[in-house]
Amino acid sequence: MEAREVKTAEDAKRIVEERKLTHVKVGLFDNDGVMRGKYMSKDKFFSSLDGGFAFCDVVLGWDVKDQLYDNVKFTGWHTGYPDAPARILPETCRDVLDEDGMVMFIAEFAGAAEAVCPRATLRRVLDKASDMGFDAFAALEYEFFIFDETPHSARDKGFRNLKTITPDWFGYSMIRNSTYSGLYKAILAMSESMDFPIEGIHSETGPGVIEAALAYDSALNAADKAALFKTYMKVLAQKNDMMATFMAKWSNDYPGQSGHIHVSLRDKQTGKNAFYAPDAELNMSDIQRHFLAGQQRLMPQFLCMIAPSINSYSRMIPGFWAPTDATWGVENRTTSLRVIPGSEKSQRIEYRLGAADANPYLALAAALASGLYGIENKLEPYDRIIGNAYEMEHPEELQLPRTLWEAAQSLKQSEAAKSLLGEAFVEHFAASREWEEREFRKHVTDWELDRYFEII
Numbered sequence: 338m339e340a341r342e343v344k345t346a347e348d349a350k351r352i353v354e355e356r357k358l359t360h361v362k363v364g365l366f367d368n369d370g371v372m373r374g375k376y377m378s379k380d381k382f383f384s385s386l387d388g389g390f391a392f393c394d395v396v397l398g399w400d401v402k403d404q405l406y407d408n409v410k411f412t413g414w415h416t417g418y419p420d421a422p423a424r425i426l427p428e429t430c431r432d433v434l435d436e437d438g439m440v441m442f443i444a445e446f447a448g449a450a451e452a453v454c455p456r457a458t459l460r461r462v463l464d465k466a467s468d469m470g471f472d473a474f475a476a477l478e479y480e481f482f483i484f485d486e487t488p489h490s491a492r493d494k495g496f497r498n499l500k501t502i503t504p505d506w507f508g509y510s511m512i513r514n515s516t517y518s519g520l521y522k523a524i525l526a527m528s529e530s531m532d533f534p535i536e537g538i539h540s541e542t543g544p545g546v547i548e549a550a551l552a553y554d555s556a557l558n559a560a561d562k563a564a565l566f567k568t569y570m571k572v573l574a575q576k577n578d579m580m581a582t583f584m585a586k587w588s589n590d591y592p593g594q595s596g597h598i599h600v601s602l603r604d605k606q607t608g609k610n611a612f613y614a615p616d617a618e619l620n621m622s623d624i625q626r627h628f629l630a631g632q633q634r635l636m637p638q639f640l641c642m643i644a645p646s647i648n649s650y651s652r653m654i655p656g657f658w659a660p661t662d663a664t665w666g667v668e669n670r671t672t673s674l675r676v677i678p679g680s681e682k683s684q685r686i687e688y689r690l691g692a693a694d695a696n697p698y699l700a701l702a703a704a705l706a707s708g709l710y711g712i713e714n715k716l717e718p719y720d721r722i723i724g725n726a727y728e729m730e731h732p733e734e735l736q737l738p739r740t741l742w743e744a745a746q747s748l749k750q751s752e753a754a755k756s757l758l759g760e761a762f763v764e765h766f767a768a769s770r771e772w773e774e775r776e777f778r779k780h781v782t783d784w785e786l787d788r789y790f791e792i793i
Contacts, residue, residue, distance in 0.1 A: 340440055341532050343430035346386040352430065352440060353379055362433055362441035363425060366455055367396045368769050369645065370696030372568045374444075386427065391420035394450055397765075400773060409768045411453050411761070421450035429561055431531050434569055435576065443561060452761035455698040459560055461759065462706045469712065471602040471611055473705050475559040478550035479693050480541050480594040481570060482587060483520075484580045491580060501545025502579060508542035520577075524549070527573055533562035543591040553599070556701060563596075563697035583693040585644070585652040593652025593659050594693035598704050599677075601685040602628065613684040619667060620678045629665055629686060630718040631711020632674055632704065636663035636690065637737050638751035639703040641744035641770045646694050647777045650740055655727035660690050663735040664726045665718055671726040699766070706757040741777075745770035 338352045353361060361382050364374025373396045377385065384390075398412035399405050405413065412418060429443035446454035466473045484491070485500045502520075507513045514521050521538060524547075528535040534552045541548045549570075551562055567583055574581040586593035602611040602624065612625035621629075636643075644650060652659045660673035667676045675687040688704040710716075719735060738744040748754055749767035 340430045340432045343440075344428050346427050349386055349425070349427040349430060349442065350383055353382065356438045356440070358439065360439075362436075362439060363390075363444050364441065365392065365396070365423060365444040365446065366564050366696065366698060367399075368455065368696065368766060369401050370455070370564055370567065370698070371401060372564065374441075382425070385425050389422050389424045389447060390444075392423045392444070392446070393418060394421040394446075397421075397446070397450060397453055400769070400776065404776070406769055406772045408772055409765055411450075411765050421446055422448040423450075431565065434527055434531060434572060443565075452759055453765040455696055455702075456557075456560070458758055458762050459698040459702040459705075460557060462702045462709070462757065463556055465757070466602065466705065466709055467605065469709060470605050471709075472605055473556035474553060474601050474603060475556045475701055475705075476536070476551055476553040476599040477559060477563040477691075477697060477701070478548060478595070478597050478599075479563070479567065479583065480546055480548045480596075481581050481583050481693060482543070482546045482591075482594070483574055484545060484582070485578075486580045487578055488575065488580065503540075503545050505544055506542050507540050507544075510540045513540040514538075523573060523577075524570070527569060528566065531565060531569060533566045546591070546594070556600075556705065560697045560701050563701075567693075567697070585646065585649045585692040585694045589651075595659065595689070596691040596693040596695050596697075596700065598688040598691045598701060599685050600688060600701075600704055600708070602708075610681050610684055612686070613679075613681045615681075619676060620684055621676065624712060625676075625684070625686070626718060627711045627715055628708035629674060629676065629711065630716035631709065631714070632686070632688065632707045633663045633665055633711075633718050633735065634716055635703075635707035635710055635751070635753055636673060637735075638747045638754055639707055640690075640738050641741060641748050641767070642699040642703040643688075643690050643695055644692055644741070644744065645696065645699070645770065645773075647741055647773060649692050649694055652692055653737070653739075659692070661727065662731045662737055663690075664722045664731060666722040666726065669722060669726070671724075672722050702758065707753075710753055710757060740774070741770055742774040745774065 338355050343349050360376040360378055363377050364372045394412045395418045423444045424447050425442050425444050431441045433439040433441045445456045451457045483502045485502050536550045536552045538549045571581050604611045614622035653661050664672040665674035666672040673690040675689050677685050691700050738747055745767045754763050
């Protein structure tokens with residue numbers, strides 16, 4: 338039995354029996370999109386398929402360095418970090434890279450933890466879309482740098498003077514992808530075997546940087562595939578004594594790394610693209626126009642779901658391919674939202690503000706929930722940008738928070754976010770971003786030392 342044929346709990350049990358596996362892998366994704374999991378015995382896995390299993394809720398109560406939040410209500414020392422119920426999702430079965438028939442399943446928190454679980458948050462947004470008569474579809478694309486380093490060598494160097502696998506600026510280079518064809522082939526083979534197929538992959542502008550566009554799919558599947566791609570791209574690199582980073586901006590010398598999100602809605606009754614109206618200007622239906630307006634209006638409030646780290650805001654500077662205000666245009670890569678006119682099949686919106694460091698579930702939830710809000714409220718977008726958005730002045734309502742702390746406050750105060758995503762999620766995630774900002778403030782940067790040590 339093939340992994341992608343698994344749809345039910347019975348299918349999951351069958352593939353384990355057929356492959357004579359004693360253990361399987363089970364993992365779920367935390368606030369930052371980090372996959373947390375373990376090997377689970379066959380007997381435990383079978384019972385978990387039927388009745389769920391328990392997973393310590395600390396993974397929703399710590400940061401990327403496993404440091405415990407001191408400002409969240411959901412979990413903490415005050416609750417004793419209990420186990421939370423979780424369910425295994427049979428339809429997410431994957432073959433695991435280089436593990437000889439091993440299979441892996443994505444899990445999702447249940448019970449009270451479901452209110453703050455990233456994957457469940459996206460699922461609630463998709464349920465809302467369904468109630469409104471739409472199925473959501475998406476494709477995510479990522480830029481990431483690859484280094485000729487290991488986790489040990491990078492730390493030995495203090496993450497300074499790191500060596501990328503290739504030098505210089507070679508965007509779309511046939512030289513690079515031919516010379517390193519073995520790496521590209523390995524990435525493509527992994528993407529097929531683990532069922533997150535890549536539509537296109539190429540070298541980007543900068544040393545050692547690659548962009549991979551994942552294939553279009555239903556929104557929940559697209560998020561699963563994006564989250565697994567980010568996880569296993571790092572695994573593949575480290576298995577080959579390299580490292581891949583999805584930091585929003587690892588160096589001041591090079592452009593930041595995007596995580597662009599392409600979205601569209603399909604009418605559940607007709608099965609047709611709800612964004613497409615062949616007789617309208619730019620083929621934009623009223624639905625697409627309202628959706629675009631919602632994305633634009635709520636972008637400042639939802640920003641910390643799209644730009645979730647301190648480093649995210651280093652990417653958002655003029656002239657480096659990252660938008661800086663909640664603007665929109667048509668085939669315009671200086672704006673945050675890029676309308677892509679096309680056929681019934683291809684009419685869509687690209688949410689260009691997305692960065693590579695975002696949790697795919699939450700970035701997609703923000704992109705979709707804000708659009709649905711626009712449809713519900715029949716919002717109209719601000720004027721379209723023609724030309725270079727970086728050189729223009731924009732209304733105050735379109736200006737984005739400039740720091741993670743400001744973005745967290747915007748989310749925390751957003752009534753629209755509470756309505757669309759749930760108060761528990763908004764409170765928990767905003768608090769986790771406040772924690773991230775406070776952790777940063779505990780440290781003295783190289784920039785501060787260089788600027789103030791002698792002269793001040």
